[in-house]
Amino acid sequence: MRSPPPRSKKIARERIAVLFCRAGEFFQDDPLKSDRCVALARKISMRHRVRIDRFLRKQFCRHCYRFLVPGRNVRVRIARGKVIMTCLSCGRQMRIPVKKRHEERQQ
Ligand SMILES: [Zn+2]
Numbered sequence: 001m002r003s004p005p006p007r008s009k010k011i012a013r014e015r016i017a018v019l020f021c022r023a024g025e026f027f028q029d030d031p032l033k034s035d036r037c038v039a040l041a042r043k044i045s046m047r048h049r050v051r052i053d054r055f056l057r058k059q060f061c062r063h064c065y066r067f068l069v070p071g072r073n074v075r076v077r078i079a080r081g082k083v084i085m086t087c088l089s090c091g092r093q094m095r096i097p098v099k100k101r102h103e104e105r106q107q
Helices: 007-027 031-047 101-106
Strands: 074-079 082-087 093-097
Touching: 007 031
Parallel strands: none
Antiparallel strands: 074 082, 082 093
16 A cells, blocks of 8 residues: 555645745745745645646746746736736746636536
8 A cells, every 4th residue: 555545635735725825925025935835836746646726727837837926927818718828937828718617507
């Protein structure tokens, strides 16, 4: 039995959420600390094989893994039902489809 107990996944998820919270607090004074929080959160997610929650995944760049703050180092715009985020650190884009939950449920 080498797999970790199921409880550790819950703890891992909580630690990831806390790290993103800290990253937000650090950003004003020291953005590098925020980047380190993201790196640590990714390590935890890989080690415990848990996914980083969808709303947290929008808070870092998928390409360079920097912590992103709208209006500071990421440009956010909405086009054709998609949120397009441009990372100002690496200049690359992420496209996130906007889900229309009400429409899906009605079917
Ligand atoms: Zn980037």
